């Protein structure tokens with residue numbers, strides 16, 4: 001559609017969503033990571049010079065590692081790629097770099113490859129980077145077990161190593177990986193995985209029983225949750241505090257088929273990690289060193305200036321630790337995921353601390369072992385896992401519940417509305433009672449303050465278990481059963497939700513959920529608002545009534561690195577950028593603007609106003625003049641919103657406690673500016689999607 005009509009807004013909007021899905025953003029990060037590319041190239045060159053003549057690149061992506069092998073002089077290069085989009089991209093890239101006839105690319109998962117159908121003979125080198133932040137999440141162990149059995153020449157046995165040339169034996173790049181973990185205290189992780197308040201918006205949540213996030217590294221591998229989430233620790237607002245030293249969890253040798261086969265059957269290993277700092281454990285952070293060959297490795301650690309994320313295992317129970325304690329961890333590779341969890345704390349506090357006693361203890365005959373054992377056991381804090389029956393909410397929903405500022409603002413605005421109705425129309429009120437429709441396609445709606453007489457709230461919730469949770473909360477908080485009516489809105493068409501009620505049932509308040517967690521405005525927001533306006537009774541209000549879009553000019557190389565490959569230099573001189581950059585998306589979502597490495601080139605300015613109550617105030621485009629107060633290169637325009645519940649009560653989506661992220665418009669061509677310049681931005685708003693072009 002875009003090829004036919006490049007500026008067709010719906011197609012543009014859909015393309016952005018599709019492109020983000022088809023080509024994951026880390027492809028850009030990876031290809032721009034010149035250090036990583038050079039390390040792989042060096043390891044491949046060594047292996048080929050060492051005698052590996054035939055190479056298979058598993059998970060070739062754009063084909064860069066296969067091209068390294070071909071350029072290093074390998075005589076046979078094969079590559080396989082399971083994603084159709086990436087496979088087609090790799091074919092374009094390889095032929096554009098003149099290697100179409102020397103690299104054979106298969107649109108196949110390596111596990112489905114056979115000899116001689118797919119490749120004529122076993123290869124002497126497999127190169128792959130099918131790893132995620134938790135190392136095993138892309139199935140590298142399963143892929144390599146299969147590769148050793150069916151695609152690779154046998155590994156060198158000890159005498160082989162001395163005698164035959166490596167071309168008769170097989171090897172893998174990376175050769176292995178070492179996994180590390182440490183315990184951290186981090187508020188940003190906590191507020192996304194654990195309820196930090198027992199009451200929200202005047203509702204006592206404790207009544208609902210345990211509420212937990214989707215990430216759970218529990219004993220039973222219940223499929224409803226993921227074992228870990230990922231974060232770039234160096235970019236988390238508020239940072240983190242390391243409570244333990246990093247500890248070495250395990251080493252995996254990818255050149256040892258027997259070890260790989262035994263990995264998922266191996267018993268969990270128990271680790272005792274010294275605590276170096278007092279605090280409550282919020283999560284375990286896991287990263288790894290990828291040993292490409294003996295002396296060449298890539299680290300994904302939080303303190304390296306690496307572009308990679310770390311694996312985060314939130315700790316559900318409350319472990320508070322003190323310097324000198326030992327944290328007990330358990331690590332295993334069951335069902336091909338790396339699982340790390342806290343199993344207890346060996347508190348040092350129970351053994352006498354004072355130095356004199358320690359000296360005495362060390363000089364006297366060994367103290368009585370029973371005493372030592374029972375004091376150690378007494379110090380062993382272990383906690384019951386949260387029962388699996390607890391309610392599971394998304395991380396963003398937990399962060400929403402923890403966003404007390406948002407709930408307070410909402411209550412304030414609602415209370416004003418109810419007092420308005422209470423005072424203005426006593427006669428009408430009696431027979432029909434206050435009809436208040438809460439249309440919040442978000443999970444969470446606040447029960448209006450029902451103390452002010454009969455309020456009927458109708459909520460459209462998307463998920464059954466949210467309805468169950470709300471009903472439970474209503475009952476436990478004295479909200480009468482029939483004061484709250486639900487229907488299950490269906491994501492695809494909200495019209496069912498907005499169907500016009502019979503005439504007497506007009507609404508006094510309609511709540512719209514306007515902003516997606518990723519920071520985009522919801523699709524068809526203005527259409528929903530105009531539909532909702534027809535459903536209001538006299539004096540009825542829409543919440544929010546207005547959204548003001550703010551933005552500023554920034555110079556951020558980090559945003560460029562995540563959105564497009566910057567030329568051929570980062571990719572070892574191979575011409576890859578024009579092909580992968582077809583999937584560049586001019587809107588960067590899930591941005592955490594508070595920790596983005598960037599230079600602010602202007603003050604924040606008001607870009608656009610959306611009036612949800614009075615449609616005549618709306619327009620579709622606007623020119624905004626922005627004064628440059630710092631010289632630099634404008635590469636992006638971050639955007640956030642001030643959401644006005646009513647004329648005074650406002651919630652910003654760019655606050656430390658906000659459960660929303662921000663977005664950024666990436667300029668097609670960076671604009672060099674000097675302090676004192678004025679930049680004119682043409683801001684278009686169409687079908688809830690914003691586009692901004694900078695004019696000198």
Ligand SMILES: CCc1ccncc1CNCCCCSC[C@H]1O[C@@H](n2ccc3c(N)ncnc32)[C@H](O)[C@@H]1O
Pocket residue numbers: 026030058059060061080081082083086108109110111129130131132133134138139143290298300308309
């Ligand atoms: C320092 C590395 C690092 C550290 C931490 N975080 C991220 C990274 C960077 N690695 C990200 C790559 C991760 C994606 S894997 C790359 C490509 O390979 C494909 N695939 C995956 C398995 C597979 C298979 N068995 N057979 C054929 N194809 C396969 C995927 O379809 C994808 O296009």
